[in-house]
Amino acid sequence: GGTPGRIPDLPILDLPSIRFTETPWCSPIKVKHGNANCRTPQGEYYKNVLGTRCYIRCQKGYDLHGPQQLICQSNKRWSGKVFCKQKRCPTLSMPPNGGFKCLDGAYFNSRCEYYCSPGYQLKGERTVMCMDNKIWSGRPASCVDTEPPRIQCPSVKEKTAEPNKLTARVFWESPEGRDTADGILTDVVLKGLPPGSHFSEGDHKIQYTVYDRAGNKGTCKFFIKVRVRRCGKLNAPENGYIKCSGDGDNYGATCEFSCIGGYELQGSPARVCQYNLGWSGPEPTCTPMNINVGVRTAAALLDQFYEKRRLLIISTPTAANFFYRLQLGMLQPAQCGLDLRHVTVIELVGFFPAQIGRIGLKLLPPALALQLRLLLRIPHYNFNMVVVDKHGMDKERYPFPATSAELFTLIDTFPLRKDEMKLQAEAGQSCT
Structure with missing residues (x-):
């Protein structure tokens, strides 16, 4: 829009207002076989001003030595030194009866090719490469003769276990191998028990392996069979x-x-x-158990339970007693737990001479029920419950009704109960 040939007017710069803050501070970073990605604090032009952070990465095939991040510090030096070192794989071992040639030694991307001496065959990878993880690709080759040695095992052995034993002792001649190449065997390995061992019931695999100098192997195997005379398993009687x-x-x-x-x-x-x-x-x-309620004394009655059953004796002045009825109500659904813990319930109801005793469906004569109360010192005029163990010991008394859980927790602490629980667990006895 101006006059042709005329230079347009340029804006006048206010030079004093320009602030030269982007002064290079640290020396420029140069990473051989790598690069630095730098970020300045406020997006300055120069990539080495004070506070610049540079992230260092090496080219493929090189390892970084030093920190991954450098910072331009106030002393005009970077916070560390870094360099990229070429990756190198472990030195390959020379295969017996052969060798290898490499293009670039053991460095990254180098290829090595195996060869064998005349008369030997190559086994494994012919060519391997040094990978980025510093491990050679493929399995290193070996030069071997491919004819395995030969070995022959003895015939199958069958033995019967000795009386009252579950094992049989078995002997055999250890086999010897033969190599078809140079006639030399380096090792004979036995897998299984050696001759003269005691073998348990069943079939046992015995295997011999022989090796020649070239690493070839030959194997043979046979089985030792041991039989046990058996009568057949017996079951525990019911209860x-x-x-x-x-x-x-x-x-x-x-x-x-x-x-x-x-x-x-x-x-x-x-x-x-x-x-x-x-x-x-x-x-x-x-x-x-056939409980005899016709005995003359309370002691004779209790003797019948000695080392066989625990007793839970419930005493009440009347069958209408609230505690008595509540206690029976709590015990009724717990019958399985009582049986599991070998507990017999004895009820003593009423006053003499009208009192009666009851063990299940059997009634105790009034005199015997009275004796039982006197022997165990059980009060007549109020509710009372006594727990007696298998040795006739008075273990606990309850003036009020007790839950089945409370009773079971108490009984499970008795010494004999520990062995019972172990036997019941083995027999699979429980309350479902």
Whole structure:
């Protein structure tokens, strides 16, 4: 829009107002085989002003030595020194009966090619390369003869375990190998138990491996079979336990039987596995205890429970007593837990001579019920409950109703109870 040939007017600069703050401070960064990505504090033109941060990276095939970040400091020096060093793989080992040639030694991207001496064949990768992770690609080659040595194992062995044992001792001649190449074997390796060992029941794999000087191997294998004479497993009687020696049913094993509290053993307490693969003695059973309520004394009544059952004695002045009815209500759904803990409940109701005692469906004569109260010093005129252990010891008294959980927690602390719980856990007995 101006006159042709006329130079347009330029704006007049106010030179005093320009502030030269972008003065180079540190020397420029030069990283051989790498580069620096620098950021100035306020976007200045020069990349080496005070406060500049430079992030250093090396080219592929090189490792950074020094910090990844440098800062231009007030002393006009960078905060550290860095350089990029060419990556190098471990020196390759020379294969026996051969060698290798490399284009660039053991440095990154170098390729090495293996070769073998006349009469040997190459096994493995012919060419490997030094990778960026400083590991050679591929598996280093070796030069070997490919004919494996030969070895022959003995025939299959079968043995029967000795009486009352679960093992058999087995012997055999160790096989010798033969190499078809140079006739020299470097090693014979046995996998499995050596000759003369005791072998357990079942099949055992025995394997021999021989090696020649070139690394070839030859193998052979056979099986040792051990059989155990067995009578067949016995089961615990219902409401009882079984404990067997040995493996439980091998020739010579003994099984012992016992019953849970409140049951008595009928039949053989122990049976032995015989040579004819049959068990000695008749099969045992556990029958419920027959509680005799016709005894003359309370002590005689309690003796019947000694080491067999625990007692929970509930005493009440009347069958209409609130605590008594509440206690029975709490115990009714806990019958399984009581049985599991071998607890028999005895109820003492009323005053003499009208009082009665009850064990399940059996009634105690009034005189016997009175004796029981006197023997255990149980008050007649109010609710009371007594826990007696298997040794007849008075363990706890309750003047008020107790929950089944409270009773079970107490009983589970008794010494005999620990062994019972272990047996019940093994037998899978529980309340579901």
